Amino acid sequence: MTTTASAAPARVFGSGIRRREDPRLLTGTARYTADFVLPGMAHAAILRSAHGHARLRGVDTSRAKKAPGVIAVYTGADTASVLKPIPCAWLIPNSDLKAAPFGPLATDLVRFVGDAIAVVVAESEYQAYDALELIDVDYEALPAVVDPQKAAAPGAPQLHAEVPGNVAFHWTVAGGDIEAAFNSATVVIRDRIIQQRLIPTAMETRGAVAQFTPATGELTLWNTTQNPHIARFILSIVTGVPEDRLRVVAPEVGGGFGSKIAQIQGDFVTAFCSMKLGLPVKWIETRSENYQSTTHGRDHVQQVELAANKSGQILGLRCTVWAGMGAYLSTAAPGIPTILHGLMLSGAYNVPAVKEDVYGMYTNTTPVEAYRGAGRPEATFILERLLDLLAHKLQMDPVEVRRKNLIPPFDNGHDVVTGLKYDSGNYQRTLDKALEHIGYDKLRTEQAAARMKGRYLGIGVTTYVEICGLGPSQVAGAVGFQGGLWESAIVRFHPSGKVNVFIGASPHGQGEETTFAQIVADELGVGVEDVKIVHGDTDNTPMGWGTYGSRTTAVGGAALAVATRKIKEKAKLLAGHLLEAAVEDIDYSDGKFFVKGFPDRHKTIQDIALMANVAWNMPQGMEAGLEASSFYDPPNFTFPFGAHVAVVEIDPVTGHVELKRYVAVDDCGPQINPVIVEGQVLGGVVQGIGQALWEGAVYDSNGQLLTGSLADYAIPRADLLPDIEVLSTVTPSPHHPLGVKGIGEAGTIASTATVYNAVIDALQPLGVVSIEMPLTPERVWRAIKHAKGRDNDTQPVA
Amino acid sequence: MRCSVTISVNGRPYHQEVEPRLLLVHFLRDAGLTGTKIGCDTSQCGACTVLLDGVSLKSCTTLAVQADGASVTTIEGLAVNGELTALQDAFWASHGLQCGFCTPGMVFAAHEILRSNPRPSPEEIRHGLEGNMCRCTGYQNIVKAVQTAAADPRMAQTGARR
Numbered sequence: 015m016t017t018t019a020s021a022a023p024a025r026v027f028g029s030g031i032r033r034r035e036d037p038r039l040l041t042g043t044a045r046y047t048a049d050f051v052l053p054g055m056a057h058a059a060i061l062r063s064a065h066g067h068a069r070l071r072g073v074d075t076s077r078a079k080k081a082p083g084v085i086a087v088y089t090g091a092d093t094a095s096v097l098k099p100i101p102c103a104w105l106i107p108n109s110d111l112k113a114a115p116f117g118p119l120a121t122d123l124v125r126f127v128g129d130a131i132a133v134v135v136a137e138s139e140y141q142a143y144d145a146l147e148l149i150d151v152d153y154e155a156l157p158a159v160v161d162p163q164k165a166a167a168p169g170a171p172q173l174h175a176e177v178p179g180n181v182a183f184h185w186t187v188a189g190g191d192i193e194a195a196f197n198s199a200t201v202v203i204r205d206r207i208i209q210q211r212l213i214p215t216a217m218e219t220r221g222a223v224a225q226f227t228p229a230t231g232e233l234t235l236w237n238t239t240q241n242p243h244i245a246r247f248i249l250s251i252v253t254g255v256p257e258d259r260l261r262v263v264a265p266e267v268g269g270g271f272g273s274k275i276a277q278i279q280g281d282f283v284t285a286f287c288s289m290k291l292g293l294p295v296k297w298i299e300t301r302s303e304n305y306q307s308t309t310h311g312r313d314h315v316q317q318v319e320l321a322a323n324k325s326g327q328i329l330g331l332r333c334t335v336w337a338g339m340g341a342y343l344s345t346a347a348p349g350i351p352t353i354l355h356g357l358m359l360s361g362a363y364n365v366p367a368v369k370e371d372v373y374g375m376y377t378n379t380t381p382v383e384a385y386r387g388a389g390r391p392e393a394t395f396i397l398e399r400l401l402d403l404l405a406h407k408l409q410m411d412p413v414e415v416r417r418k419n420l421i422p423p424f425d426n427g428h429d430v431v432t433g434l435k436y437d438s439g440n441y442q443r444t445l446d447k448a449l450e451h452i453g454y455d456k457l458r459t460e461q462a463a464a465r466m467k468g469r470y471l472g473i474g475v476t477t478y479v480e481i482c483g484l485g486p487s488q489v490a491g492a493v494g495f496q497g498g499l500w501e502s503a504i505v506r507f508h509p510s511g512k513v514n515v516f517i518g519a520s521p522h523g524q525g526e527e528t529t530f531a532q533i534v535a536d537e538l539g540v541g542v543e544d545v546k547i548v549h550g551d552t553d554n555t556p557m558g559w560g561t562y563g564s565r566t567t568a569v570g571g572a573a574l575a576v577a578t579r580k581i582k583e584k585a586k587l588l589a590g591h592l593l594e595a596a597v598e599d600i601d602y603s604d605g606k607f608f609v610k611g612f613p614d615r616h617k618t619i620q621d622i623a624l625m626a627n628v629a630w631n632m633p634q635g636m637e638a639g640l641e642a643s644s645f646y647d648p649p650n651f652t653f654p655f656g657a658h659v660a661v662v663e664i665d666p667v668t669g670h671v672e673l674k675r676y677v678a679v680d681d682c683g684p685q686i687n688p689v690i691v692e693g694q695v696l697g698g699v700v701q702g703i704g705q706a707l708w709e710g711a712v713y714d715s716n717g718q719l720l721t722g723s724l725a726d727y728a729i730p731r732a733d734l735l736p737d738i739e740v741l742s743t744v745t746p747s748p749h750h751p752l753g754v755k756g757i758g759e760a761g762t763i764a765s766t767a768t769v770y771n772a773v774i775d776a777l778q779p780l781g782v783v784s785i786e787m788p789l790t791p792e793r794v795w796r797a798i799k800h801a802k803g804r805d806n807d808t809q810p811v812a
Numbered sequence: 813m814r815c816s817v818t819i820s821v822n823g824r825p826y827h828q829e830v831e832p833r834l835l836l837v838h839f840l841r842d843a844g845l846t847g848t849k850i851g852c853d854t855s856q857c858g859a860c861t862v863l864l865d866g867v868s869l870k871s872c873t874t875l876a877v878q879a880d881g882a883s884v885t886t887i888e889g890l891a892v893n894g895e896l897t898a899l900q901d902a903f904w905a906s907h908g909l910q911c912g913f914c915t916p917g918m919v920f921a922a923h924e925i926l927r928s929n930p931r932p933s934p935e936e937i938r939h940g941l942e943g944n945m946c947r948c949t950g951y952q953n954i955v956k957a958v959q960t961a962a963a964d965p966r967m968a969q970t971g972a973r974r
Binding site: 032033035036037038039040041042043044045046048049051139140214215216217218219266267268269271300301302522523524525689690692693696697698699700701723724725729730731732733735737738 | 831833834838841844845846847848849850851852853854856857859886887888890891894896900903904905907909910911912913914915916919934937938939941942944945946947948949950951952953954955
């Protein structure tokens with residue numbers, strides 16, 4: 015590569031280059047788990063419980079075993095002696111946490127619709143599903159409970175004998191003097207918020223292909239996972255196959271949004287079948303099966319109250335949350351309504367006192383897990399909802415109330431009441447930018463004029479701060495996470511100067527094959543096209559904890575940056591040796607190592623890579639090769655933030671909500687690839703809008719999932735949305751080697767509350783103060799009808 | 813019972829003995845053309861959209877026997893020697909995909925929009941995409957991709973056929 019000093023190329027860091035992932039995805043040549051076909055492969059289909067809660071009096075597989083093409087049928091009686099229960103990996107301390115055993119196949123009781131009962135292995139997929147119909151299950155139906163608050167009531171059906179009262183854990187966060195806050199308050203605002211249960215709906219369902227080789231005892235699992243190394247760890251625990259003989263491959267993965275973090279029943283059952291039969295076995299969920307058996311998200315009942323003084327200053331926030339956990343505790347589930355939620359309760363504001371009680375409740379529903387935002391949307395919503403109610407109560411503008419309480423700008427640490435230290439923030443700047451862009455003052459004028467004409471325009475404004483870049487492993491351990499939270503990268507120069515990077519994280523649509531190549535190109539002056547990022551296969555990547563919580567770039571990107579800097583240090587030493595200069599006299603610029611003051615006396619990084627690889631002339635004691643690895647454990651979390659504004663119009667006759675405009679201003683620090691950042695915001699915002707307006711998993715009182723297919727569960731469609739206007743500010747993280755913070759979840763964290771507040775704002779003249787999400791036309795219409803004629807009291811009844 | 817079918821896929825004939833109930837999408841995937849995806853079981857998501865005799869179709873809504881004698885184009889049949897068509901290139905240029913799972917179906921939904929309306933408005937594009945679901949992009953950059961393709965002179969030359 016030749017570059018001249020005069021024509022400095024545009025910096026690749028910060029450039030919106032095209033994604034290198036895309037050609038394979040656009041041509042149908044990418045391979046997802048379902049696309050793998052192995053010689054002799056058999057197909058598995060899993061029988062799911064049709065009841066929310068039932069005793070299994072008998073499972074008769076005799077007819078199924080005789081069906082055409084059937085190789086084997088297994089039930090819990092077969093797996094119980096081989097597979098261990100699926101472990102929960104986030105055991106929150108000081109919460110009396112009780113993790114009930116979660117069998118890969120149920121034995122005596124089923125506890126949710128979708129609980130796995132039996133598996134058929136057949137020569138073809140169609141034959142496997144045919145045979146599934148021939149399994150006779152004798153259920154003794156038991157009373158079920160699906161609402162997390164009702165599960166806590168005396169006399170509620172009990173899910174697990176060892177968990178009295180269905181309380182999986184009770185966790186508390188407290189900071190400041192909450193009693194004094196409420197005692198001195200002149201205004202107290204209360205609300206009851208239902209953060210409805212959501213179904214993540216990654217377009218690719220879950221599935222696995224397992225290949226066990228009896229002769230060697232080796233097991234390979236191609237798996238739809240966001241974290242292959244965690245998958246291997248847990249798979250090893252459950253199957254007993256030692257980690258060194260276990261290989262987990264996350265091939266192309268079709269989105270996750272949290273639903274591919276946990277190891278689920280089907281993964282273990284598929285592995286079991288392969289181990290038992292010595293054949294490769296494939297299991298791919300149908301969508302309806304996915305809705306029943308793969309993890310859900312949210313599901314909080316929140317009783318919240320805010321203490322303030324009459325000038326609108328927040329004094330304290332007190333909450334009780336009943337968090338539905340489903341029938342079992344999924345891999346990371348207990349950490350979500352606690353660490354990722356409770357610790358973020360004070361948001362972007364000065365909140366002197368906070369107290370929250372979280373009851374994790376077992377219910378006869380699909381287990382919950384992280385779902386995009388995971389805990390933080392549920393926290394953001396509380397504050398943003400209460401601040402709007404406070405503003406209304408005090409007859410203040412919602413923006414004014416926020417401005418009164420925002421934490422002033424800081425660039426190197428700010429302690430908040432929950433015990434966290436935010437890294438950097440300038441919340442006013444994002445708010446100002448959002449308001450200016452949307453023309454807030456003018457909008458309020460328009461709104462007033464529209465109201466005069468009987469039109470219901472609404473404006474919602476939200477600021478948020480989120481916790482990302484999980485996180486220091488020491489903290490992970492202290493809060494009961496049964497793993498580390500560092501990330502890793504290996505940077506390997508080949509003799510030709512081309513680079514392979516091996517990372518422990520496992521992106522699945524976020525574009526790190528591109529952005530990580532940009533990091534390497536920027537740090538070492540190689541062409542971005544000369545860097546290939548390898549991920550997803552535990553056999554050829556270093557240990558890493560996975561892609562979730564907006565952490566891949568925030569933690570894995572840091573690992574990569576550190577590794578490239580180690581490369582640079584070694585290259586400098588070697589350059590000094592080759593140029594016969596002291597290392598102190600070697601400077602680096604744009605891929606070249608040169609003698610200070612003599613730019614012509616230089617070695618390119620490619621020269622160095624070649625010499626290091628052939629090793630003909632190395633300094634005394636220097637090892638051959640140009641390769642470096644880093645295991646990066648961050649000193650703190652990162653805290654991205656932003657401000658969003660939505661404008662809606664409601665048709666009071668039909669209750670239809672039209673989203674007219676949406677402005678997002680997010681700050682994730684320096685952007686490696688602004689096009690990809692924008693893409694993350696766009697997708698995230700729309701997912702949050704989905705929660706506000708359309709999405710909700712509905713169970714009946716027996717635990718039947720009524721929204722059990724894509725025909726019944728409404729994810730956003732193209733024709734329902736306006737163009738989202740995406741802007742940003744840049745506030746670097748002080749502790750991150752590249753200053754970056756993470757952007758995967760930002761949009762979702764802000765947009766649900768923003769749209770919700772806009773709808774309620776629109777309906778203020780009608781006296782509507784609260785509507786349960788999703789804000790479907792029917793619910794909005796009912797709220798309007800209900801509110802009409804009622805006293806226009808702003809304080810909802812708790 | 814098995815039926816003999818011949819379906820031309822991407823210009824190559826595939827002769828198979830199939831069960832009458834076999835869905836076209838399974839026929840294609842069993843033939844090794846796994847670029848066509850399955851994202852649901854109720855014909856909502858559109859990930860399996862292909863062209864049947866030049867018209868877009870959710871291949872989970874058709875039996876293989878119904879496609880006997882027809883010509884099918886799948887995502888594998890678009891780019892020649894790795895060279896993307898104008899439409900594929902527009903998705904790339906517009907960041908119109910993230911995880912890529914809905915993308916093959918989206919490309920053919922976009923193809924159908926442009927086939928019936930070479931200069932669609934953003935609203936028309938959004939309406940045309942309503943039968944295809946994407947969970948990553950929020951659709952905006954897919955709309956942009958269709959607009960970009962519509963403005964690409966290559967679209968007029970090669971037509972939406974390729």
